Amino acid sequence: MNTISYRWMTSLVFVLFAGLLGAWSAADASELPALNITQVSENVFSAIGATAAPSRDNFGHNNNLSFVITEGGVVVVNGGDNVLLAAALHRAIEERTDKPVRYVINENGQGHAFLGNSYWSDLGVTIIAQREAIEEIKAHGEASLSQMRARMGPVVTDARVVVPDVAVDDHYVLELASEPIELRRFGAAHSPGDLSVWLPKQRILIAGDIAFHERLLGIFPDSDVDAWIDSFDVMASLNPVVVIPGHGHPTDIETLRYFTQGYLQFLRDEIEVILDDDGGLSDAYEIDQSAYESLDTFDELARKNAGRLFRQMEEKLFQ
Template sequence: MKLAIGVAAVTLGLGLSFVSPVMAVETEKEPILANGQSLDELRKHTPGISTDELKSELIKNPTTILLDVRTLEEVKLSGGIIRATRSLSIPRGWLEFRIGEAVADKNAPIVVYDDDNQRSLLAVLTLKRLGYVNVRNYTDGFPAWKKAGLAIEQPDLALNSFLYALPEKVADGVWSAIGQTAPSTYENSGHNNNLSFVVTGDGVVVFNGGGSWLLAKSLHDEIKKVTDQPVKYLVLENGQGHAALGASYWQDLGVPVIAHEDAAMEIEERGDAIVTSAKRRLRDKFYGTILVHPDETFSEKKIIELGTTRIELQTLGPAHSPGDIMLWMPEKKLVISGDMAFHQRMLPVFEDTDTAGWIETWEAFEGLGAKIVIPGHGSPTNMAEVTKYTRDYLVFMRDKIKDIIDNDGGLNDAYKIDQTAYEHLDTYEFLSLRNAARIFQAMEFE
């Protein structure tokens, strides 16, 4: 009890000392608030975690929540936030108001940080008072993390839109809103894949509905700023939620939705599960979203000719997930690859991902001769880059796992594969071990 009272006084005092120099002078009357001892005292009693410990914690326990309590301006100026599977940005002043909705589980492991190890200490205290029992303070602070060259990421790049980032012009008439290279979260509104559009001179073709009705509408708002031409088609890269869930927005406007027949099957079979998990993540941001089915499907190729623009929608073979298609523009040598190609983040191997097939299909993909690649995830680039992080990663993992199987090794050996050559990729902490396990389990039966 005694401790709790002391703590409350410290919180109050430090709160005041941040307000203005005038207030700071006033606090000098109270030794406990002014002599600088109180923060040190608090530090001694607050469970802390160092840079090295935090680094291994994020790999061992990717569900640990990283809570940044700096203001958004500070985050922007400092260059980002610590990259983690579960990261939260709640400025210190808003903590009591927003933490309850963001973290319902009082036992969840939380690590709090700021720039200078001051507000984070107080935030730990606040969280404890609110009943969170597994809270630690990152003692080195964000600058130390950044200086050590460890993974950071940009928070929302488009604060006035549900999109994570606004569309950027990739080539004449081709635009893409690049999603966060991270899992889908409430914070990124589910915009974690690329939502692209092609302005043809006789209408617009949109590639991907996005993970919700609001994302589809947000993209449309941006399309209207680029052109007053109407949207003629919506194309889905596959049957995943972040491709298909926004389709209801476009169908309501009378825009036909095109997908591969396997993607349509995926939506049919897994649609309810997709809706349930997206709803859980996006909560109020799931507003208006309903699952709809494509209006038109194809099995190999579909040509769209609008004005003088030729667009080829095609599947080249098995890749990341059922019904993966790409949008190929032969004149521009530009491909919107869908989940065939990944950039900047580690690719996820799903239970139904055919890694051997994907490597084979890659040959046909390279055969297109694309000069510009808008990948499924990550910023626009060229073939060499996506080859490095998609095909070459698959080949690397399959070679290692083949060795393990040939030497009668087991799943444990697969977990031990040294994947550090890919450590700099986003979602590495979250996916590297899972990918090793999935590929091992699949290859055991090949």
């Protein structure tokens, strides 16, 4: 199928999909969110999300949605939080190229990575994720969908969970003309199935949620902090020139090391002292984290992080 035919069919499917969504009554194509697109290189772009919790006001766009334009088509990183956000990203892509979107990569099994998959799937795009992320989507996708529906309201009435088509493990290469794109899992970290995208010719890394610097990272019940610290070193060994983190603007690896690996090591060391002194959870909550208080979401996450990591480390101590 030639490019013109593909684009005509894509437009037709988009219109039919929008109509079927009655969901669009409150937000038609002219009311899609305006995305803040950062151009990272000649062919790499990222829609930088808010460094805050997802909300109706920000259309759930609180993470980075990136895309790479190659001669063989476009690769999108993250399906988006919902179909409206996915459609807005598609519009931004079509403003920059007539190449079709070939692949969508979900960086993990969290809602903002996969809840927009249905938009891309209905256009015939192949969706890829790490194997553990796919299991997360299967197990918890409907719960994430319910939360998103409650937040977004009637504009996503017909939203549904779409499980990725292709499961990858630690390394997978997409060959698209002259631009090889590598999918990399550096090890356990922020959440099950963390997956990064590496462009070796340009030395650009779309890291995903293994790396933070403008907002405080979150430690979740399924985060593995010890492994995350080690996985960060594996990632850094690529010596990327530019890194697009999961949240926040593109930056360098040393900035991310300070605010991600450095923060994790600091918190772990502080909790080790508390445990050695037979301290308790209340002591963990009082750890002085003020060195990181300039980061967005600090007030929401700092004490939670300390409490969750304390419980994890205490449990390991008595195993």
